[in-house]
Amino acid sequence: xxxxxxxxxxxxxSMFASVIAPYKRDAISLDNAYTSPFSSAQDGSYHVFGxxxxxxxxxxRLIYAARVSLTTALTVTTVSTFIGIVIGLIAGYFxxxxxxxxxxxxxxxxxxxxxxxxxxxxxxxxQNGDDIPIxxxxxxxxxxxxxxxxxxxxxxxxxxxxxxxxxxTGVARxxxxxxxxxxxxxxxxxxxxxxxxxxxxxxxxxxxxxxxPIIVAYTLGLSxxxxxxxxxxxxxxxxxxxxxxxxxxLSFANSYMFNYPWMPLVPTLPILIxxxxxxxxxDGLRDALDPRVQVEVTRSKxxxxxxxxxxxSAAA
Amino acid sequence: xxxxxxxxxxxxxxxxxASAVVSFVLLYFAPGGPMTGMRQTQQSGRNKISADDxxxxxxxxxxxxxxxxxxTRWLVGFPSGPVTIAGQTFLADVEVGCKIPAKVRLRYPDxxxxxxxxxxxxxxxxxxxxDRRTSRGILFGDFxxxxxxxxxRPISTLIASRLPYTLTLMGASILISIAIGVPLxxxxxxxxxxRFDYTMTTxxxxxxxxxTFVIGIICILVFAVGAKEAGFIYxxxxxxxxxxxxxxxxxxxxxxxxxxxxxxxxxxxxxxLVFVNIAGYSRFIRSGMLxxxxxxxxxxxxxxxxxxxxxxLKHALRNAILPFITxxxxxxxxxxxxxxxxxxxxxxxxxxxxxxxxxxxxxxxxTMGLTMVSIFLxxxxxxxxxxxxxxxxxxxxxx
Numbered sequence: 113x114x115x116x117x118x119x120x121x122x123x124x125x126s127m128f129a130s131v132i133a134p135y136k137r138d139a140i141s142l143d144n145a146y147t148s149p150f151s152s153a154q155d156g157s158y159h160v161f162g163x164x165x166x167x168x169x170x171x172x173r174l175i176y177a178a179r180v181s182l183t184t185a186l187t188v189t190t191v192s193t194f195i196g197i198v199i200g201l202i203a204g205y206f207x208x209x210x211x212x213x214x215x216x217x218x219x220x221x222x223x224x225x226x227x228x229x230x231x232x233x234x235x236x237x238x239q240n241g242d243d244i245p246i247x248x249x250x251x252x253x254x255x256x257x258x259x260x261x262x263x264x265x266x267x268x269x270x271x272x273x274x275x276x277x278x279x280x281t282g283v284a285r286x287x288x289x290x291x292x293x294x295x296x297x298x299x300x301x302x303x304x305x306x307x308x309x310x311x312x313x314x315x316x317x318x319x320x321x322x323x324x325p326i327i328v329a330y331t332l333g334l335s336x337x338x339x340x341x342x343x344x345x346x347x348x349x350x351x352x353x354x355x356x357x358x359x360x361x362l363s364f365a366n367s368y369m370f371n372y373p374w375m376p377l378v379p380t381l382p383i384l385i386x387x388x389x390x391x392x393x394x395d396g397l398r399d400a401l402d403p404r405v406q407v408e409v410t411r412s413k414x415x416x417x418x419x420x421x422x423x424x425s426a427a428a
Numbered sequence: 429x430x431x432x433x434x435x436x437x438x439x440x441x442x443x444x445x446a447s448a449v450v451s452f453v454l455l456y457f458a459p460g461g462p463m464t465g466m467r468q469t470q471q472s473g474r475n476k477i478s479a480d481d482x483x484x485x486x487x488x489x490x491x492x493x494x495x496x497x498x499x500t501r502w503l504v505g506f507p508s509g510p511v512t513i514a515g516q517t518f519l520a521d522v523e524v525g526c527k528i529p530a531k532v533r534l535r536y537p538d539x540x541x542x543x544x545x546x547x548x549x550x551x552x553x554x555x556x557x558x559d560r561r562t563s564r565g566i567l568f569g570d571f572x573x574x575x576x577x578x579x580x581r582p583i584s585t586l587i588a589s590r591l592p593y594t595l596t597l598m599g600a601s602i603l604i605s606i607a608i609g610v611p612l613x614x615x616x617x618x619x620x621x622x623r624f625d626y627t628m629t630t631x632x633x634x635x636x637x638x639x640t641f642v643i644g645i646i647c648i649l650v651f652a653v654g655a656k657e658a659g660f661i662y663x664x665x666x667x668x669x670x671x672x673x674x675x676x677x678x679x680x681x682x683x684x685x686x687x688x689x690x691x692x693x694x695x696x697x698x699x700x701l702v703f704v705n706i707a708g709y710s711r712f713i714r715s716g717m718l719x720x721x722x723x724x725x726x727x728x729x730x731x732x733x734x735x736x737x738x739x740x741l742k743h744a745l746r747n748a749i750l751p752f753i754t755x756x757x758x759x760x761x762x763x764x765x766x767x768x769x770x771x772x773x774x775x776x777x778x779x780x781x782x783x784x785x786x787x788x789x790x791x792x793x794x795t796m797g798l799t800m801v802s803i804f805l806x807x808x809x810x811x812x813x814x815x816x817x818x819x820x821x822x823x824x825x826x827x
Binding site: 220223224225227228229231232233235236239335339342343346347348349362366369370373376377380383384387388390391392395 | 443446447450451454455457633634636637638639640641642645646648649653654657665761768769772773783784787788790795798799802803806807
């Protein structure tokens with residue numbers, strides 16, 4: 113439970129970044145570059161986590177980056193889970209032609225090497241950023257949430273869209289499988305016999321019963337997209353520099369690690385803490401939720417593991 | 429079985445073509461390419477590049493052909509010239525591209541003029557295709573030319589130079605992690621809730637929730653940077669061989685590109701991949717084993733008085749290992765695809781890094797080639813898995 117509090121605290125704090133942060137996010141001062149943590153820079157200013165290669169305060173950037181990274185992960189996972197639930201429900205519940213069509217499509221999308229596609233799409237999105245039409249309202253909204261300007265917001269929106277486009281298939285497949293077995297249950301059948309509509313059935317019977325594993329999958333997906341985003345940014349195809357994200361901070365710090373070994377540690381720690389904490393929450397939820405059928409739980413646990421391992425090996 | 433195979437092969441072929449179309453279209457819209465640098469050079473004014481030069485370079489990379497023709501030539505190497513049937517040539521005059529685009533001067537009402545490319549001055553026909561380099565097409569294993577990274581050289585040389593590194597790294601890491609991970613998983617399932625199990629679960633939980641690049645960077649910090657500072661034996665932080673000799677405490681001088689040097693470079697990326705894989709595999713095997721060990725037939729086997737060893741290894745493991753095989757479907761693709769991020773962190777010159785580099789430098793023919801290879805291998809992997817599955821589990825019938 114304290115993991116949930118931890119993540120929530122980090123996220124809430126990052127929302128007050130402008131109040132907490134001691135310095136301006138992009139305030140460059142080359143004289144202060146490479147200040148080590150817990151020490152004062154040349155001009156006497158104090159930096160808790162030190163400064164990066166351009167003398168920007170690490171602590172400030174970490175807070176803003178938390179805002180960017182966590183919001184991206186949250187949005188991506190929420191939207192793709194939602195799409196996945198809707199498509200999976202429809203495919204699983206109605207079956208027939210719709211089911212065949214969606215299953216084929218999902219299979220087709222999952223033969224693509226996801227990470228390669230992410231890299232390609234990311235590089236296209238970054239290089240032709242201005243040609244890709246994104247509603248100004250959307251990028252402004254994202255910009256407002258993440259405290260970044262509209263142009264940066266646009267870039268983040270593009271990255272999110274790519275993640276969502278590739279991310280919904282796993283949830284959809286998973287939900288479809290769940291719904292297929294729930295649909296056959298007697299209570300659904302009897303509710304149909306009593307004259308309930310399909311919509312009523314889906315909302316009152318199928319969805320609530322499918323929910324616990326979905327919540328677990330959602331939590332694990334959250335850490336997955338957090339890691340994927342930071343990996344993408346680490347390789348330079350994700351969120352681009354003036355916008356801080358833990359991944360791109362790490363990728364810069366990485367090039368100075370031989371002279372300043374502490375540098376990569378600073379952005380590494382939040383990635384480490386958050387991905388561990390979120391996974392921990394997911395693991396706990398999985399054990400806590402749905403104690404009814406033990407075998408089912410282990411099976412869904414195993415499926416989740418299988419997916420996690422596959423995702424990892426793609427992104428190793 | 430035969431019908432199943434035929435149907436699956438046809439399905440595979442369709443998926444392969446469809447993914448070829450998708451990746452081609454995706455990369456067609458991608459920016460950059462061999463012409464980017466040229467235009468910049470031209471802007472500097474000193475080296476004027478003539479229209480002929482541009483036409484020649486475009487021809488080399490087939491950029492002057494219409495997109496459908498480019499696609500089919502890339503995919504199957506067709507068309508490679510006019511069709512000759514019984515001494516008669518057909519299609520010789522059909523346009524397939526445009527060598528030099530016609531320039532049209534637009535004059536706006538407000539006096540501005542602008543030159544745009546509209547229509548075609550010198551078209552390319554089937555007859556012109558005859559003296560071009562004929563690619564056999566990617567479906568037949570000809571990847572074409574690299575556009576940026578190794579200008580004009582075939583992509584196959586590029587891949588061939590990287591392949592050994594990826595194969596050794598991935599092959600070794602997969603073998604070692606299966607050899608260690610599976611027994612660990614079995615053991616911790618059999619001894620559930622023992623101290624060993626708790627340690628194992630915690631370590632593998634941490635290992636499978638941390639991103640690989642974080643583990644990699646921490647390893648470099650500890651074993652390369654930290655150990656060197658402290659005067660212990662340290663490992664070289666990156667690359668596959670070093671280019672000058674170096675001295676390591678307690679080991680002595682290491683001669684560049686000797687076996688020892690290669691081994692030292694190999695240890696860290698291998699270690700990271702093995703750690704990550706073991707974490708995943710052992711967790712997977714453990715949960716599978718736990719499920720199976722609860723089954724009635726395991727109790728029956730015990731009740732018959734079989735030795736615990738036989739019960740676990742013969743009755744339980746054979747059932748628990750089945751889902752593990754689905755996991756191995758991706759292994760072949762992984763083996764040749766490399767691990768992009770680990771390779772990037774450790775500067776390992778394998779195919780994964782080649783992919784990242786090719787995307788970064790907009791060398792799309794390389795990217796497309798690598799993507800096609802990995803999709804193909806993944807499909808083959810799925811097919812093999814399905815067949816293996818039906819052999820190992822008689823309950824499953826292929827139909």
